[in-house]
Amino acid sequence: MPAIYRLALYGTESYSNILLVAVASIPLALFLTSVRKWWIFVLLSIPLMYFAGNETFVVVVYRHYMKAVNVLSMLITNTTESRSFISNNTLAVCCDVPILVLWGIGVWAKYKASKPSYKYFAFSSVILAALLFFAKDTKIMELPPYNLPVQYYNAYTINKKILQAAAQPKVAIACHQTNPKEHESYVLFIGESMVYDHLSLAGYKRETTPLLDARENLTLFTDYKTNATLTMLVAPLMMTDATIEDFYRSYSGTNCLQVFKQCGFKTFVLVCFNHLDQDPPLTAAADSVFCVDKDIEIPAIMDSLTKVYPKTFFVVQGLGNHCYFYNFEEQDNLFRPNPYYDPDVQSDSLYYNAYDCTIHYTDRVLDGVINVLNKDSMYSVMLFASDHGENVNPGDERRSVSMTPQESEYHVPFIIWRSKKWIEENPEKERCILANKDKKTYIDNIFFTLCDVASIQLPDSLNKPEWTITSPSFSATQKRILLTPDGKTTINLN
Template structure:
């Protein structure tokens, strides 16, 4: 075999390998069913995208040059797909951009060397092909490039027509609810719906979405930047102070063993000293994006606006001289998270620790424990730490490791619909397992606080409740306007030093354990708990104050929670 033929074969093999490499993020998604959509919107779309890039020039080498970024990102994308069963999206890009890489990208631990070697191999292959294309003057055959362009123009025209129809539908939805979230008002384009899992189109789409969402959040943040509470801690103790707010997810108070539930869902907290469980706490909203801002700020329970008009408890603590940190396993951007992320950005340090958010299993909440410890080890004299957990967010079985699969069968490892009533047993078991895991997380956070020997407290509150086919009720999830949507778990732990420093506040906290409370009281009570004052402070809303007074618990739609009627099956609320 002559040398020229060998070089020709090597180049042919190199091109095939390079092509398979570029297509590998799509190939690893080969479907068990629904082959036609996969071929149409993933495989064929990816092939045509690469051909379009290569056909931009008569010579091959400029196209190969443009494809280098896509080739270099292939190992990361394949790893992400195989590990988390989803493509890179705006959330993943925000994780990289929003927080410390050593912590946020911990999911790459152990494969760094593999990725480095893969990148080196890709660069060598790409360089060989680029040099061959340059030296060999590789060019397209006449007439082929216009054919590729015509096909791409046809696809673009079809997408544009569907995009126009898609936007008309969404404009009608926007007119019906002008106060809705800006990210709902600006729906993702039709191309996102079709190509969100098509590499490398998903990377371009995700980058565009990340930039737009960041800009939308920045625009709102600018409007609240000048707001001040004029908060101060007038009688600061000499000892170190640490206040912790843990925002839970979908946790019902009636599923806590320490509230009388007949399962061991809180074996650790049930034996924890100085722990108070508030058994009559209500959230006015059954949606995270609206309920969490009510916890964090002075936002009215009936305020329908998505974005805040003033800053949160985080900013108030900062004004009073506290170092602030926000640790989260939820998402930094998106329809459900952007209003919360605005308040998170008020903190001195922000860490988003879950690479996939709530849609997949991802990391469990225990990733928060070492991050929490690192913040404590900074040994600041005055600290506020907000911990935002995934808690019992559906899919419940995705929220805890195998060691906490205590109540079985739970369906862990299976795909189970929350709307299938025949899965009620699995859903309830998995939910209780997630509660037991939250017990483990909170217990360990408290243990870490105890070791600091500080004036400290930890307040936990869930954002909303949940329906899980209770009794004869056919409802699951939240947003059904039932009593279970609004009742939330809430716990307060205080250290021995706190109880010595503020015995009256501790006493009032104990007295109000069964009183009718609302998450809109949290802002006022946390600041009062820390002895922080500000000019228009309303201590009638702080349950650790002697001035506290019960008030009507008005929900999102204007219903009084306590006066509303309940239907006998699902406890749905009506006037």
């Protein structure tokens, strides 16, 4: 059924695939129809119903079949996020109705039938078992309905590898701060779904970031690209020295929270309904993790903590500009009509406008963080980079991220703000920031640059000045790779 939906909705399915799905489904259908007792039928078909519903939802929303990363995203999402996602995809939910109707007819037919047919049952079971055994490495397993158990299994193995990597004992690394200060604070702010071209800071026609536009000592990097379009594949890499080619090392390798803690900083994670509240291994080195209800609450908490502790390091991850762009307040309601303030208005640009309202909101949040750091006596730097972008096009705004990512999904804002005190103390690093702002930059630069702005000297084995934007040796020649949401295919972005 999902294959037929894909054809009907988007016309992108090949007839050979549909034929293959139909033929491969015969033994499964035979198996189910051969069951005579209605309650056995119900028991056997419930998991299939669950899989079919999942698959249909993914087909309608993402235009591809279920992948392991979709399964993982579903498992680690929080209830607020999933509720909003489901309520914004009512078409996908409605597409499950024919499946439910067919299932209801099946239960009714079984209830009416009386004679059990054990021969028929045994025969179809054998064919089904043979198919699953002999066809396990073929294309059939990439297509519904058999891809679902396969992708659930793949998701299980990915999760297992993450947990295994996270379980490895953490070894202290030989790092130290070469120029410690009495009062200093550094921030890694992980943005959510922010598209570069929607910031007035980047020349966008709408005034979406008026507060950042007016800030001094703030640099927007014009050619920064991320490594993936799913938060769970990006946030771990931003916080560690791992690269997309050795993703699991982000759970066993060197984490920025650990490095700053070892150098005498109090380390905090502040998160608002996002990945870091669901990924304890990644935040284990933090002194505290604060989960907040609104992004805008983040600056006030940071302010209190910087008043108590003289040396602080924060990893922040807000809800940001997450689809479907509801994360903003009345004072950001500047771009109309949008679905939250103009529910009765018909327009192709409802979500396009709402997206810009969320950028305006994020502008206020980032400005609030800079206010906390912008104290006369404080040495401070904020690195902000969005995890990935988004498809925000009028008329086709509800696709979120795609299997074949567009530039708006991986060309994202990367910003460095620094305090006056820090600039006075680090003229060479300041010169490098300004000199490198239009060069090719990439997610792999974040960890090393973060350590360098805090004058943290990493051991030689870890040190990578060529990846450190604040170093005179920074070279913009690194390979920039994007991992697509199938978790396997990579695209060269250089």
